[in-house]
Amino acid sequence: MIRNILIFILIAVAWQSNAQANYPIIVIETNYGTMKAMLYDDTPVHSNHYLKLIKEGYFDGTLFHRVVKDFVIQGGAQDSRDAPSGARIGGGRTDMELMPEFRENRFHKKGALAAPRRGDNENPQKKSDASQIYIVQGRVYTQGRLDSMEMAVNVPIRNEIIRTHYLPHKEKLDELKAANDASGFNALLDSLLNVVDSLYAIAPGKFFLPQELKEAYTTLGGIDRLDGSYTVFGEVTEGLEVIDKIAALPVDENSRPKTDAKIIRIYIE
Template structure:
């Protein structure tokens, strides 16, 4: 009898032990499953965040306005707005012969804004002082590179700037003016991509005064302008050695 009772007690103990083990195993499995579930949720949430971030980035990229093509119809409004938001009035032209610092005039706002815009678009980088005339002018903003034509086509290949000629403001040593097309241009509109610095005596300025917009003046580096003006050139006034505009710094 005692033997049977002992067996019964052992059997109950083993059963209880198996139940505890089963319960512990189920709890462990449940915890592991919950952790795995949490891990999946966390990963899904993270992926969702990443997708949102990517979506925003893509959305921002796709909503970015393309560069406005400037035309004769929108040039005035475009450069009026651009000039209001870009107040720089100083530019330093970097060449292999030295630097030329120019003050840009506020009372020729369209020309000032156009010049600043072209600088910030990187237009002048790699162009030349392509015309040099001793004791008269040096002219910059053009080149024989295909890249220059491409830049003009992208920015606006046909627009001209309205003249901003200030009465009584004449060409003097170091003045900066916009170049001009002669054909069908009775209003003295300016070619936007080219400019010239005047060196000549007053007797050489009669045909320039009141015909070309003066929108700045050299305040430092006229010795560099003189050096460039005296470089050997061909019959078309193109320097025999290219004079690169390496870059222009605005302030």
């Protein structure tokens, strides 16, 4: 019995260790503290690219040049290295773009490590500008807010089904009600609602947030409006408080911290 339990534990540990086995832990050392992060196995194009840059020391000495409280801290731009105080920095590079790797299970929770990009008008494919990184701070959502986001999409879909399959029979329902025909009224009502429910169940376009996302956004926090539009390729696993320290810095009109927030180096643990 004990032997079987030990085998089960070993299998479980092995499965967990293999869940993210392709990439080493990376360390992000800043002048406001140190973070550790993991790169995702299921975004290999981005993870491989950024790991290569990290090994080359590409980000070392650059700044978090765009800091927006309750949103993100963005850095790594090459023109930010040794940039004079107050200078506008953070230009992207079109020679380091990657095709997006959107994953439903990779969302913008607090600590998410992601790739910025150019806007939709000039970048309809949503290619990542893989010359920089951003890390999510975000904010905590209430469960009611997340429910409202789902309802905003789903309620109109259900209402359209009601309009086309229920309302045409409302006059008949009113007649049965006026005649005090409770049996006929309830039978027709049940039949109509069953049709509505059945059609709604198979209706395309409904929107439901993953349970994992709901749990993260109502505890850690996040940014829902970026999901599905920017590639998340990793997450901070230690040092979330460093994000808060940097996000709290006073910034100028270009969202650059007035006191430099420097990426001293990013390296493999």
